[in-house]
Amino acid sequence: MRLSSRLPHGFEPNALSAALGRLRAEGRDLLDLTRSNPTRCGFSYPEDTLLAALSTRDALDYDPDPRGSRPAREAVAAHHGHGLRAEDLLLTASTSEGYALLFKLLGDPGDEVLVPSPSYPLFEWLARLEGLTAHAVPSYFHDRWHLDTGALEAAVTPRTRAVVVVNPNNPTGQFLSKQEWTELTGLCARRNLALLVDEVFSDYPLEPTPDRLATALLDAAPPCPVFLLSGLSKVAALPQVKLGWIAVRGPGAEAHLEALAFLADQYLSVASPVQAAAPALLAAAPGIQDQIRRRLRANLSALDGLLAEQPRLTRLPVEGGWSALLRRPAVDADEACALRLLERASVLVHPGSFFDLPGNGHLVLSLLVDAEVFRRGLETALPHL
Ligand SMILES: Cc1ncc(COP(=O)(O)O)c(C=O)c1O
Known part of the structure; x- marks a missing residue:
C-alpha cells in the first residue's frame, strides 16, 4: 500500500546515528557531549514536590x-x-x-x-x-x-x-x-x-x-x-x-x-x-532553572579554559540557550569530523550541518552535559580537531 508522500522515503539512520548504534551495541563507553535531556544530566529535582503535584485527586x-x-x-x-x-x-x-x-x-x-x-x-x-x-x-x-x-x-x-x-x-x-x-x-x-x-x-x-x-x-x-x-x-x-x-x-x-x-x-x-x-x-521551575544556569555557565567557562590552549579552535558567542558552537579548521565535512571523533575518541558531538550551519567548520556542543563528562569529553576531543 502507498503511504503518504508527506513521510520520508526511508527511515534509515544517518551515518552518525548508525555508528552510534553500533558502538553502543558493542558496549563502547562514550562521552556524550550532545546530551540535552535535562532528566539525564544530574540535576536535583524536588522529587517529593513534583510527585505530590502529579498525584492529587484533581488528576x-x-x-x-x-x-x-x-x-x-x-x-x-x-x-x-x-x-x-x-x-x-x-x-x-x-x-x-x-x-x-x-x-x-x-x-x-x-x-x-x-x-x-x-x-x-x-x-x-x-x-x-x-x-x-x-x-x-x-x-x-x-x-x-x-x-x-x-x-x-x-x-x-x-x-x-x-x-x-x-x-x-x-x-x-x-x-x-x-x-x-x-x-x-x-x-x-x-x-x-x-x-x-x-x-x-x-x-x-x-x-x-x-x-x-x-x-x-x-x-x-x-x-x-x-x-x-x-x-x-x-x-x-x-x-x-x-x-x-x-x-x-x-x-x-x-x-x-x-x-x-x-x-x-x-x-x-x-x-x-x-x-x-x-x-x-511552574512554582518549582526557578529552583531547577538556577541549577541549569549554573551548569551552562560552568561548562562555558571550562570550554573557554580549554580553548585558550588550542589557538586553532574558537567558539561563537552564546547569547542564550543550551548549546555552544565550536569553530574548527574546515579540513573535512562536519559530519565526517563528528564520525571521526566518535569512532577514534569515543566522543559524541553534533555536526553543524545537522542544523544547517553554513559550510563546514562548526560542531555543536550541549552545555547541559554533566560538568565532569563535558570537561573529559573536550579534553579527549579537542586534540583530534
Ligand atoms: C527550539 C525548540 N523548540 C521546541 C522544542 C521542543 O519542545 P517540546 O518538548 O515542548 O516539544 C525544542 C527541543 O529541543 C527546541 O529546541
Missing part, C-alpha cells in the same frame, strides 16, 4: 476544556507576566504539538513558512507533515548572528503564510534584537503573515547583548498576529510531563484563539494530571 477528574484548564492557564500567564492573561493562552501537549496546530490554523497544503537558518531541524518535518513547506532563509554571522530581514522579505511568495523564529535560537543562541523585532513584525504586517516565536529557551540568557528582545511579550500590541510558543520541557526542565502552550497576540487574536480551540478540541491531548499539576510544576 482523576476529567473536565475537558480545549483551551486547557483555567487554573493551569492562569499559572502559565503569571509565569510569563508582561500582561499575559489566561484568556490569551491555549495549552498543548508539547511545543511540537503547538506547531502542528498553528500550521493547520494558518496554511493550506502547498503553502509555505519561512524559517531563518540555522535553526532547530524539526521545523522541516513539522511543516511537511501538515502539508506545508518550510523555506530556510539564511541568517548571517558578523560578530554575532543577525536576522536577514531583507532576505526574508525577498523570500515571501503568494503562498507564504508565516515566519517562524526561535528566541533565543537553537543552536546559535541568537536573541532577536529590538530592532530586528520591529523590522520583523513590520514585514509580517506588510505582507499579511503570522509570526511564530518559539521562546522555549528564553529563561536561559548567557551572554546577552544589551539590545536583546528578552521576550516577544514586551510588545503588548504587535502589528501582526503573533503566536508565542513555550512549554515545561525547557521552562521547568520537565520534557516528560508533556505540557506546552501558545500565547496569542496581535490583530485577530480572539478569532485565532477560537479557531485554535476548535483544532485542539479534535484531540484534547493535554492530560488531566499535568494540567492539575501545572501551578506546582
Whole structure:
C-alpha cells in the first residue's frame, strides 16, 4: 500500500546515528557531549514536590476544556507576566504539538513558512507533515548572528503564510534584537503573515547583548498576529510531563484563539494530571532553572579554559540557550569530523550541518552535559580537531 508522500522515503539512520548504534551495541563507553535531556544530566529535582503535584485527586477528574484548564492557564500567564492573561493562552501537549496546530490554523497544503537558518531541524518535518513547506532563509554571522530581514522579505511568495523564529535560537543562541523585532513584525504586517516565536529557551540568557528582545511579550500590541510558543520541557526542565502552550497576540487574536480551540478540541491531548499539576510544576521551575544556569555557565567557562590552549579552535558567542558552537579548521565535512571523533575518541558531538550551519567548520556542543563528562569529553576531543 502507498503511504503518504508527506513521510520520508526511508527511515534509515544517518551515518552518525548508525555508528552510534553500533558502538553502543558493542558496549563502547562514550562521552556524550550532545546530551540535552535535562532528566539525564544530574540535576536535583524536588522529587517529593513534583510527585505530590502529579498525584492529587484533581488528576482523576476529567473536565475537558480545549483551551486547557483555567487554573493551569492562569499559572502559565503569571509565569510569563508582561500582561499575559489566561484568556490569551491555549495549552498543548508539547511545543511540537503547538506547531502542528498553528500550521493547520494558518496554511493550506502547498503553502509555505519561512524559517531563518540555522535553526532547530524539526521545523522541516513539522511543516511537511501538515502539508506545508518550510523555506530556510539564511541568517548571517558578523560578530554575532543577525536576522536577514531583507532576505526574508525577498523570500515571501503568494503562498507564504508565516515566519517562524526561535528566541533565543537553537543552536546559535541568537536573541532577536529590538530592532530586528520591529523590522520583523513590520514585514509580517506588510505582507499579511503570522509570526511564530518559539521562546522555549528564553529563561536561559548567557551572554546577552544589551539590545536583546528578552521576550516577544514586551510588545503588548504587535502589528501582526503573533503566536508565542513555550512549554515545561525547557521552562521547568520537565520534557516528560508533556505540557506546552501558545500565547496569542496581535490583530485577530480572539478569532485565532477560537479557531485554535476548535483544532485542539479534535484531540484534547493535554492530560488531566499535568494540567492539575501545572501551578506546582511552574512554582518549582526557578529552583531547577538556577541549577541549569549554573551548569551552562560552568561548562562555558571550562570550554573557554580549554580553548585558550588550542589557538586553532574558537567558539561563537552564546547569547542564550543550551548549546555552544565550536569553530574548527574546515579540513573535512562536519559530519565526517563528528564520525571521526566518535569512532577514534569515543566522543559524541553534533555536526553543524545537522542544523544547517553554513559550510563546514562548526560542531555543536550541549552545555547541559554533566560538568565532569563535558570537561573529559573536550579534553579527549579537542586534540583530534
Ligand atoms: C527550539 C525548540 N523548540 C521546541 C522544542 C521542543 O519542545 P517540546 O518538548 O515542548 O516539544 C525544542 C527541543 O529541543 C527546541 O529546541
